[in-house]
Amino acid sequence: MxxxxxxxxxxxxxxxxxxxxxxxxxxxxxxxxxxxxxQKKVVKPLIAKKAWYWVIGIAALVFVIGFWVDIQTAAATPIGFSLPELSFTDFKLSIRLFAIISCMLTLLTLADVFYRRFRRNA
Amino acid sequence: MRVIAESELISNIKSGDVAAFSQLIKLHQKMVFAVIYRMVDSLEDTEELAQDVFVKAFKSIKLFEGKSKFSTWIYKIAYFTAINHLRKKKMLQVPIHEAWIADVDESTLHTLNADDQKYYIKSAMKYLKPIERELITLYYLEELSNKEVAEITGMSLSNIKVSILRIRKKMLGILNALLKDEAINLIKN
Incomplete structure (x- = not known):
């Protein structure tokens, strides 16, 4: 052409x-x-401060309760002093629970951080 | 020279010099207007959409990394802003008449004088789909390379070339139909 x-x-x-x-x-x-x-950039966080306190509080409570239940079921020693019955399975469960809660908190924190950064750049 | 000035402007804007953006607007407004107008075919909508394009570009200028030309980047925003507008208004489709897709050659076009050619080509373009109109225009613009057209439209180079041939054929079909209608009208009168 x-x-x-x-x-x-x-x-x-x-x-x-x-x-x-x-x-x-x-x-x-x-x-x-x-x-x-x-316009002042107001970045509303994904998770409110108050919600964070609740999440941390509940996580700590769950962690403490996990060990406290173990202590309640502890056997008495001959000297009358109570020691927690250190069942390895229960201990493993508590650690696992703690790990799960830690992962959840990490994910929530990361989500919050990324959200704030994304909103700031947008 | 202009490339350096533009990249400096962009880095100034990124570091907070809002006023520098007005120079970028002045550099690209004509092309942005033309890209949008070719598709939406309304001056009022074009103005509104062109404003949107520059506001969007300003908001996301931090995301512009300079891998492509700034012009390609902003024309791409303009292209998709116009497409979204047409999609919202459900104006992306145009009815197709059988006469338009008949097997035609370019000989009819060459029988017309220059003014008539322009008149009929412009008329035929109005019957193209907005995306087809835009594609053929960008393809023939000397200001843009084929690679840039591919970047703006998101199509592959081979796909663009095939589409251009198909659009040309369709335009000639429309042109023939228009000329035939006119001939019939002349006979009737």
């Missing part, structure tokens, strides 16, 4: 810039942008 004599190409090129941009267009856009830039 002879490019120079291609009427479709020529017309398309000629017609493309036929639209006129209003003279005050950039000023109007800048007004919007300045308003946008002036």
């Amino acid at each position: 002879d490019v120079e004599k291609d009427p479709i190409k020529n017309t398309v090129q000629e017609d493309f810039f036929s639209i006129e941009v209003p003279k005050d267009f950039s000023e109007r856009v800048m007004r919007n942008i300045e308003v946008l830039a002036a």
Whole structure:
């Protein structure tokens, strides 16, 4: 196809810039942008501070209860001093529970951090 | 020279110089307007969408890493902003008439004089789908390379070339139909 004599190409090129941009267009856009830039960026956290206290409180309680139950079922020693019955299975369960709770807290923290960062960049 | 100035402008904006953005607007407003107008075909909507495009670009300028040209990046925003607008208004589809897809060649076009050619080509373009209209326009623009057109539209180069051939064929079909209608009207009158 002879490019120079291609009427479709020529017309398309000629017609493309036929639209006129209003003279005050950039000023109007800048007004919007300045308003946008002036707005104080308030980043609402994904998880509220109060909710964090609750989560940490419940996690600590679950952890303590896990050991406290063990202590309650401890056997008495001949000297009358109670020691917790250190059942290895119970201990393993408590550690596992603690690990699960720690993972949950880590995930929540990461989600919160990423959310804040994403919102700030958006 | 212009590339350096533009990259400096961008880094200034990224570090908080909001006013520098007005220069970027002035550099690209004409092209952004043209890209949008080609698709939405309404001056009012074009103005509104062009404003949206620049606001979006400002908001996400920190994400612009300079891997492509800034112009390609902003035209891509303009292209998809126009597509979303048309999608919302359900204007992406245009009815197809059988006459338009008939087997035609370019000989009819060459029988017309230059002014008539322009008139009929412009008329035929109005019957194309907005995306087809945009694609053929971007493809023929000397300001953009084929690679840039591919980046803006998200299509592969081979896909673009096939689409251009198909759009040209469709345009010629429309042109023939328009000329035929006109001939019939002349006979009737």
